[in-house]
Amino acid sequence: MGYPxxxxxxxxxxxxxYIGDPEAKTLRGxxxxxxxxxxxxxxxxxxxxxTTIVKDSGLRGxxxxxxxxxxxxxxMPNDSGKPHYLCCNxxxxxxxxxxxxxxxxxxxxxxxxxxxxxxxxxxAEHVYIYVRGEFFPVSRVLNEAVVEAYEAGYIxxxxxxxxxxxxxxxxxxxxxxxxxxxxxxxxxxxxNRAEPWMKPPFPAQSGVFGMPTTVNxxxxxxxxxxxxxxxSAWYRQWGxxxxxxxxxxxxxxxxxxPGNYELELGIPLKDVIYDVCGGxxxxxxxxxxxxxxxxxxxxxxDELDCSTTYEGLAEAGxxxxxxxxxxMDESTCLLRAMRRIAQFYAHESCGQCVQCRExxxxxxxxxxxxxxxxxxxxxxxxxxxxxxxxxxRTICVLADSVVFxxxxxxxxxxxxxxxxxxxxxxxxx
Amino acid sequence: MSRDLHPxxxxxxxxxxxxxxxxxxxxxxxxxxxxxxxxxxxxxPVKRGALLPLLHFVQEKxxxxxxxxxxxxxxxxxxxxxxVRSVATFYTMYNKHPVGRHLVQVCTCISCHLHDGEAVLExxxxxxGTREGETSEDGKFTVIEAECLGAxxxxxxxxxxxxxxxxxxxxTVPEIVEELRNR
Numbered sequence: 010m011g012y013p014x015x016x017x018x019x020x021x022x023x024x025x026x027y028i029g030d031p032e033a034k035t036l037r038g039x040x041x042x043x044x045x046x047x048x049x050x051x052x053x054x055x056x057x058x059x060t061t062i063v064k065d066s067g068l069r070g071x072x073x074x075x076x077x078x079x080x081x082x083x084x085m086p087n088d089s090g091k092p093h094y095l096c097c098n099x100x101x102x103x104x105x106x107x108x109x110x111x112x113x114x115x116x117x118x119x120x121x122x123x124x125x126x127x128x129x130x131x132x133a134e135h136v137y138i139y140v141r142g143e144f145f146p147v148s149r150v151l152n153e154a155v156v157e158a159y160e161a162g163y164i165x166x167x168x169x170x171x172x173x174x175x176x177x178x179x180x181x182x183x184x185x186x187x188x189x190x191x192x193x194x195x196x197x198x199x200x201n202r203a204e205p206w207m208k209p210p211f212p213a214q215s216g217v218f219g220m221p222t223t224v225n226x227x228x229x230x231x232x233x234x235x236x237x238x239x240x241s242a243w244y245r246q247w248g249x250x251x252x253x254x255x256x257x258x259x260x261x262x263x264x265x266x267p268g269n270y271e272l273e274l275g276i277p278l279k280d281v282i283y284d285v286c287g288g289x290x291x292x293x294x295x296x297x298x299x300x301x302x303x304x305x306x307x308x309x310x311d312e313l314d315c316s317t318t319y320e321g322l323a324e325a326g327x328x329x330x331x332x333x334x335x336x337m338d339e340s341t342c343l344l345r346a347m348r349r350i351a352q353f354y355a356h357e358s359c360g361q362c363v364q365c366r367e368x369x370x371x372x373x374x375x376x377x378x379x380x381x382x383x384x385x386x387x388x389x390x391x392x393x394x395x396x397x398x399x400x401x402r403t404i405c406v407l408a409d410s411v412v413f414x415x416x417x418x419x420x421x422x423x424x425x426x427x428x429x430x431x432x433x434x435x436x437x438x
Numbered sequence: 439m440s441r442d443l444h445p446x447x448x449x450x451x452x453x454x455x456x457x458x459x460x461x462x463x464x465x466x467x468x469x470x471x472x473x474x475x476x477x478x479x480x481x482x483p484v485k486r487g488a489l490l491p492l493l494h495f496v497q498e499k500x501x502x503x504x505x506x507x508x509x510x511x512x513x514x515x516x517x518x519x520x521x522v523r524s525v526a527t528f529y530t531m532y533n534k535h536p537v538g539r540h541l542v543q544v545c546t547c548i549s550c551h552l553h554d555g556e557a558v559l560e561x562x563x564x565x566x567g568t569r570e571g572e573t574s575e576d577g578k579f580t581v582i583e584a585e586c587l588g589a590x591x592x593x594x595x596x597x598x599x600x601x602x603x604x605x606x607x608x609x610t611v612p613e614i615v616e617e618l619r620n621r
Contacts, residue, residue, distance in 0.1 A: 145600035183529035200489030
């Protein structure tokens with residue numbers, strides 16, 4: 010597996026401090042790095058106090074949607090009398106994203122510590138870490154860490170003599186993008202096909218096994234310990250009012266230095282591409298970038314001044330998503346790139362909703378026909394019509410996810426589509 | 439080794455090794471099968487929760503999951519065979535047919551596409567002398583196209599059994615194939 014680049018001046022290494030440090034993987038090494046001290050501290054705090062700190066820190070979910078984490082925790086009932094569950098979403102599968110695997114394979118104990126602190130906050134009795142099945146090298150590291158943490162009494166019965174008990178299980182997925190959707194993930198843990206279910210009921214009322222559940226992303230949970238340790242004001246010294254803190258970036262595509270970088274939220278997208286990642290190989294021009302993973306809208310070279318915050322990228326007409334810019338240089342055929350993205354969603358649609366199952370597949374077929382020289386001008390209207398039909402009509406947002414890149418590419422790169430249709434040529438250089 | 443497995447990770451041992459042993463027949467009647475089943479069942483409040491881990495276990499031991507295996511898994515979890523089949527066929531990682539000793543999965547999704555993922559796939563097919571999804575005559579290779587493997591910054595990403603190869607280019611493919619062939 011890849012190795013992170015050496016830290017640049019622009020990076021702020023809070024979460025990624027020990028990424029690349031082989032000693033940090035073991036319990037011994039982790040303990041020497043103040044490991045599990047925050048868990049011990051949290052065991053002396055009330056669950057409400059932990060939740061309040063995280064809520065005040067403004068930490069937003071790092072899985073893509075950006076929902077405030079502390080607020081999500083407050084949705085868990087106080088007196089249901091039912092078992093509570095925490096599911097850690099480690100099904101990292103958004104094309105463009107490759108950050109959670111770095112956290113897990115370099116600092117597995119950080120994730121476990123974050124899981125246990127968060128489990129305490131929501132009163133969970135069992136944590137499931139749902140790791141995508143393909144991540145064998147990651148799950149091997151994580152498994153070892155889990156066993157070590159059990160043996161050292163950081164998981165299990167009467168944790169560190171606190172009287173509080175909580176189990177943790179590593180659950181492997183088996184190759185389904187849709188298992189990264191929270192209800193699909195819970196269905197998969199229950200032994201079903203990873204088909205999302207309608208909300209409401211929300212997971213906090215009826216989640217995995219019908220019990221109150223919180224689902225958080227790996228990066229979110231791994232950020233919790235430092236916030237609980239240092240306080241919410243400390244965390245807010247980075248980022249903006251509405252997007253505090255730092256974020257692990259996953260930069261891919263045509264870049265001189267692709268890879269993972271931890272950056273303070275709010276620096277211009279342009280700087281991420283040109284300073285942090287060194288720009289485009291051979292200094293070719295930039296044609297397009299998808300800033301937040303494949304389910305976010307395309308931005309053009311003229312739109313890179315936006316700030317890399319949840320609100321900044323939303324204003325620019327796209328989304329921060331998983332902070333995974335996919336950069337395409339001027340030689341990229343955007344029609345092909347879009348077809349490749351659509352093909353992914355067609356493959357990964359779970360098939361429950363007709364609009365998604367049929368729509369994603371038709372988008373792919375139409376794009377492929379245009380690519381092969383058989384396009385007609387009315388195909389563009391049909392694609393827009395499909396965008397309408399795929400938006401907001403399905404159980405989950407997989408269908409909407411293909412619309413963001415599709416509609417934006419039709420709006421912004423219409424010349425590309427027309428060139429293919431009219432003259433079977435491409436506008437890429 | 440499995441006797442010492444911690445229950446917390448007993449269901450997460452899935453791997454596809456080149457040197458895997460091929461076990462025939464019922465698997466949950468073996469000592470290891472009983473041990474693994476017992477441990478996995480303690481981790482879920484309902485039996486059905488153990489379904490994915492048990493399917494992984496079958497594949498770990500047999501390399502693929504046959505209709506008979508599905509019937510056995512159904513029996514130990516009190517499910518119908520149809521129910522197990524509906525789950526096993528939903529997930530792409532469960533092999534419903536035997537695969538070669540090296541299952542090569544080449545990512546051609548967007549970031550790898552931008553780095554010639556399709557050409558890497560082509561080269562693997564060429565070097566192993568197979569067609570996509572088929573197993574080579576010597577039984578050593580099955581090459582398939584994969585959707586995003588989650589290694590986008592290190593394109594093109596290729597997964598061979600339980601290992602990742604990164605920054606693969608069409609030029610480096612022959613070397614990888616040669617090394618795998620000699621294992």
